[in-house]
Amino acid sequence: MYNSFIRQSALFRQHNQNDGTYTVTVNITQEKLKPHLEEFKQKYENFFYKVCIDTLKKYLKKRQNEINRKKKPKIKFVQKANTDFGGFRVSCLATGFYPRHINLTLFRDEQPVADHEITGGDLLPNDDGTYQMRKSLEISAADKHKYTCSVTHLSLDNKLDIDLEFDHGEPFKSVISSVLTVLALMLVFGAAAAITAWKRRRADSIKNSYSSASTSAESVATKSDLT
Incomplete structure (x- = not known):
């Protein structure tokens, strides 16, 4: 293809007498260049397209089990006394789930708790390749509201709601x-x-008794010497 392309092109060579170099100029029109570019494109496009598809299929087959993997989250919704605050810290923990996307929401009397009241919410990895997320809320000891932790995940058929068993x-x-x-x-x-x-x-x-006994023994010994 390259030789054919050169033969169809007008080749000009110019010698520079000052530095002894040559300048080569190829005079070719777009009409002559286009067929060669199309041939080049078709040749390498067909080659790399097949290679890319085959490589992608092998990769997907290798990762199929991991891609289709689903693990249900384990949910814990608990309260803990907060001595500094004088009330409770209510925490909802979802752990051991895969894939990583999860929707964890805290409700107060069936209404979502405002984001500025909630701490946590970061997605963290576990050692086994699964993930965990925790959201917490500070409430007073006199709080009488109903709190619910709601979780949705790809591994769950339906939304999972857990009510807090409040212990005042x-x-x-x-x-x-x-x-x-x-x-x-x-x-x-x-x-x-x-x-x-x-x-x-x-x-x-014991020390005093020993001292008394020693003194008595010395007295007896002294009397014996005198007699």
Whole structure:
């Protein structure tokens, strides 16, 4: 193709006497160039098109199991006492799901909670290739609203709604637990101090008894020497 293209072109060569170089000019019209470009395009387009399609098919076959993989999320909707805030932290955790796209929404009395009230919401990877997402909300101890965690995912046939089992006594339980822990520690340290003091008094008593016995023995020995 290249030789045919050259033969059909007007080739001009000009010698530069100053530096001894040659300048070659090819005079060819667009009409003559177009058939050769089309031939070149068809040849390489057919070649690379087939290579690309074959490579893509092999890649899709290799990744088919992963592409079609679906794992249902495990949902936990819990409350935890927040001693700094004086109320609760309500958290909804979805973990172990694949693919990565998930819709997790917190509802208050069947109305979506405003975004500025929610913390978290970042999509994080797990070690097994699945993903997790957590959204949390701070509420007061006197809150009487109904809270729901709603999740939609490709692995779920229907939307999954979980209502929060609210326990208003948790802050009080947390305080009681802390007080009992402190009392237990005080009892342990008190018992240890009492045992240490008792051992010290016993050691002093034994030492005093030994000293008295030694003094008595010396007195008896002195009287014997005098007689």
